[in-house]
Amino acid sequence: MAGKSQLDLRSLVGQTLILGFDGTTPSAKLRTMLQTLQPAGIILFARNIKEPRQTWDLLRECQKCVATPMFLCVDMEGGTVDRLRDVLEPAPSVADIVAGGNRQLFRQQGRVIGQECCALGFNVDFAPVLDLGFAASRSVLTSRTASDNPKQAVVYAREFLRGLTDVHMLGCGKHFPGLGEANLDTHNELTTIVKPWKKLWDEDLYPYRSLHRQLPFIMVAHALYPAVGKDKLPASVSKKWITDILRKKIGYRGLIVSDDLEMGGIQKVMPMGRAAVATLKAGSDLSLVCHKEQGVWEAYEATLKEAERDRRFAARVTEAAGHVLTFKKKSAAMPWRRPAPTQKVVDKLRRALWEIGEEARIAGLQIG
Numbered sequence: 001m002a003g004k005s006q007l008d009l010r011s012l013v014g015q016t017l018i019l020g021f022d023g024t025t026p027s028a029k030l031r032t033m034l035q036t037l038q039p040a041g042i043i044l045f046a047r048n049i050k051e052p053r054q055t056w057d058l059l060r061e062c063q064k065c066v067a068t069p070m071f072l073c074v075d076m077e078g079g080t081v082d083r084l085r086d087v088l089e090p091a092p093s094v095a096d097i098v099a100g101g102n103r104q105l106f107r108q109q110g111r112v113i114g115q116e117c118c119a120l121g122f123n124v125d126f127a128p129v130l131d132l133g134f135a136a137s138r139s140v141l142t143s144r145t146a147s148d149n150p151k152q153a154v155v156y157a158r159e160f161l162r163g164l165t166d167v168h169m170l171g172c173g174k175h176f177p178g179l180g181e182a183n184l185d186t187h188n189e190l191t192t193i194v195k196p197w198k199k200l201w202d203e204d205l206y207p208y209r210s211l212h213r214q215l216p217f218i219m220v221a222h223a224l225y226p227a228v229g230k231d232k233l234p235a236s237v238s239k240k241w242i243t244d245i246l247r248k249k250i251g252y253r254g255l256i257v258s259d260d261l262e263m264g265g266i267q268k269v270m271p272m273g274r275a276a277v278a279t280l281k282a283g284s285d286l287s288l289v290c291h292k293e294q295g296v297w298e299a300y301e302a303t304l305k306e307a308e309r310d311r312r313f314a315a316r317v318t319e320a321a322g323h324v325l326t327f328k329k330k331s332a333a334m335p336w337r338r339p340a341p342t343q344k345v346v347d348k349l350r351r352a353l354w355e356i357g358e359e360a361r362i363a364g365l366q367i368g
Helices: 009-014 028-037 052-064 094-099 103-120 135-144 150-166 197-204 206-211 239-249 272-282 293-309 311-330 343-367
Strands: 017-019 041-043 071-074 076-078 172-176 217-220 255-260 286-289
Touching (some): 009 311, 017 028, 017 293, 028 052, 028 293, 052 071, 052 103, 076 094, 076 103, 094 103, 094 135, 094 150, 103 150, 150 197, 150 206, 172 206, 172 255, 197 206, 239 255, 255 311, 272 286, 286 293, 293 311
Parallel strands (some): 041 071, 217 255
């Protein structure tokens, strides 16, 4: 793997981006974008995923376009956020799994979800959700949260992460510093969470404080927290939240990634290019741009232009890219070692997903 000293500025900027795209096969346009940008990773959605082998082929062909191992990402929580439900078997929701209170089932869910992600060629699952299930966010987060009790949320998340780790799948805690009190969907709107610092620290930040050594990634939310800091910026572009609180006060040493910069929660504050620069300046390692090719190019070009203009920002880009490259070099999940999924493997996964769903259903009935 090329070290940061061997990469030019353009390639270093690429190592601060995880991008999404349209299509189920790598088009000539996509290959050109990957070869030019040399991104840190890609993320697939249901629009990209039609069959197990097709998904594996797509990820492998994309990796061939990039010199360094990529983060091959997917959102697989179970329940409403399940990108693989149509090609395998629906995974039970977090709420269904935790209803029975069985810690072994929490870990089993992480392991089975990790196995299905591995089988299709992924190495990063943007899960678990660490937001607390308060009443304010129930209509938005629905069954994605484990509990309104931070300690119970940690019990679930720790076991889920252990399950992912069992099969060399990287997990991600989201959405820092917490959307448990958010009554608006950050995909569409900028939400403001009016909550004093002490309560945020004791409740919403408790999972991050407890799990900061177990989380390979932490994803930062596009939400305002007016009781904290003077910058009045969403957490995803706030140095107060990312550098001062997450890095320094909590002591997190893993990779920090912004939530999708195409979401309404940040687009209502600043355009794509400015947001990509701002999240890096605030202390993030990675920007996530999930949908439009134009947005990916805007983020890349704005970051490159600012790095060429400002030596201090160029140093920040180098630092972030170095953090990414070092992580990749050390991670057992990164080299492409995923064998193509056979029908036997697919059938076994479908059975495992069905079984864990049944276990969750029966456990929930027994508790009820």
